[in-house]
Amino acid sequence: MSQPITTTTHSEETTFRSYSPSSSKLYAQLRRKYHPSVYTAILTHHTSTSGQLSHVLDLGCGPGLATQDLAPHFAHATGLDASPNMISFAQTLGLKTASAEPVDFRVSTAEAMDGIADESVDLITAANAAHWFDMPAFWTRAAQVLRPGGSVALWTSGEIAAHSDTPNWRAINEAFARFKEEEMKPYFERGNFLVQDGYVDLGMPWDVEPPIGGFERAGLWRRVWDAEEEEFMVGQDVPISAEAFERMWATSSPVTRWRKAHPGAEGTEGDVVRRLRRDVERLLAEVGVEGGEAVLRGTSAGVVVMVKKRGL
Numbered sequence: 221m222s223q224p225i226t227t228t229t230h231s232e233e234t235t236f237r238s239y240s241p242s243s244s245k246l247y248a249q250l251r252r253k254y255h256p257s258v259y260t261a262i263l264t265h266h267t268s269t270s271g272q273l274s275h276v277l278d279l280g281c282g283p284g285l286a287t288q289d290l291a292p293h294f295a296h297a298t299g300l301d302a303s304p305n306m307i308s309f310a311q312t313l314g315l316k317t318a319s320a321e322p323v324d325f326r327v328s329t330a331e332a333m334d335g336i337a338d339e340s341v342d343l344i345t346a347a348n349a350a351h352w353f354d355m356p357a358f359w360t361r362a363a364q365v366l367r368p369g370g371s372v373a374l375w376t377s378g379e380i381a382a383h384s385d386t387p388n389w390r391a392i393n394e395a396f397a398r399f400k401e402e403e404m405k406p407y408f409e410r411g412n413f414l415v416q417d418g419y420v421d422l423g424m425p426w427d428v429e430p431p432i433g434g435f436e437r438a439g440l441w442r443r444v445w446d447a448e449e450e451e452f453m454v455g456q457d458v459p460i461s462a463e464a465f466e467r468m469w470a471t472s473s474p475v476t477r478w479r480k481a482h483p484g485a486e487g488t489e490g491d492v493v494r495r496l497r498r499d500v501e502r503l504l505a506e507v508g509v510e511g512g513e514a515v516l517r518g519t520s521a522g523v524v525v526m527v528k529k530r531g532l
Contacts, residue, residue: 299326381518424525
């Protein structure tokens with residue numbers, strides 16, 4: 221930890237919460253789902269440490285990508301997100317829990333957890349979202365709504381890279397690194413750096429200022445997925461085209477901020493991800509691969525961090 225995490229170090233996330241209905245739908249369509257092994261690891265650790273399966277609360281749920289895979293394991297499920305349009309899209313999915321109860325999707329920040337009763341939640345989750353939270357305020361509220369023995373599971377995917385079975389993969393990964401450093405870094409916010417570093421400085425309840433009591437420091441659990449050997453996202457083993465890769469990369473928040481700063485560029489040859497795509501197509505052509513061929517296999521390391529609330 222370089223410094224304690226306080227409310228003064230937090231900057232409110234505005235990129236995703238301002239998504240339009242069409243942007244929310246596109247995000248849901250293009251973002252890959254998390255591999256079943258991620259949910260298996262989370263639920264196994266939760267239940268093996270006396271966690272129950274009554275109520276899951278998915279924070280920063282967006283269009284419900286993780287909620288839909290968590291809900292079938294619980295009698296009750298709630299998804300909260302600060303973006304009204306993300307929640308509107310999630311509500312169209314018609315998701316049900318293990319008890320056939322509709323998933324309750326509502327607009328709320330992770331810090332407020334509006335409408336969630338104290339000691340009513342068994343598992344709090346946040347998929348690729350906790351790096352945008354005000355962590356002191358989040359942990360304060362989490363301590364209130366969790367039942368004794370409940371768990372918090374926070375996870376994020378890592379840097380996108382070309383798998384070593386992709387033609388000319390070293391050169392392609394060098395192009396990705398240049399893209400991040402030269403094009404994206406100016407549009408990074410603190411949350412993007414937390415993702416890049418695998419949540420090592422995210423701010424656990426005992427690290428924030430003031431520290432939040434009630435959680436088991438000795439029970440901190442961290443699991444890392446190896447990008448080359450394990451799937452963290454569904455579809456990492458399926459090659460895609462450079463065009464599909466462009467569409468997927470376009471859902472990242474730095475790209476969204478770049479496009480906001482360059483109105484009219486989206487979808488043109490001057491668009492930042494279109495230029496990356498052309499670089500990738502050129503590098504594939506160097507080894508005899510046509511740009512439209514589905515040969516790109518992306519990898520993404522992932523990390524899950526879990527914390528337990530003390531039992532009775």
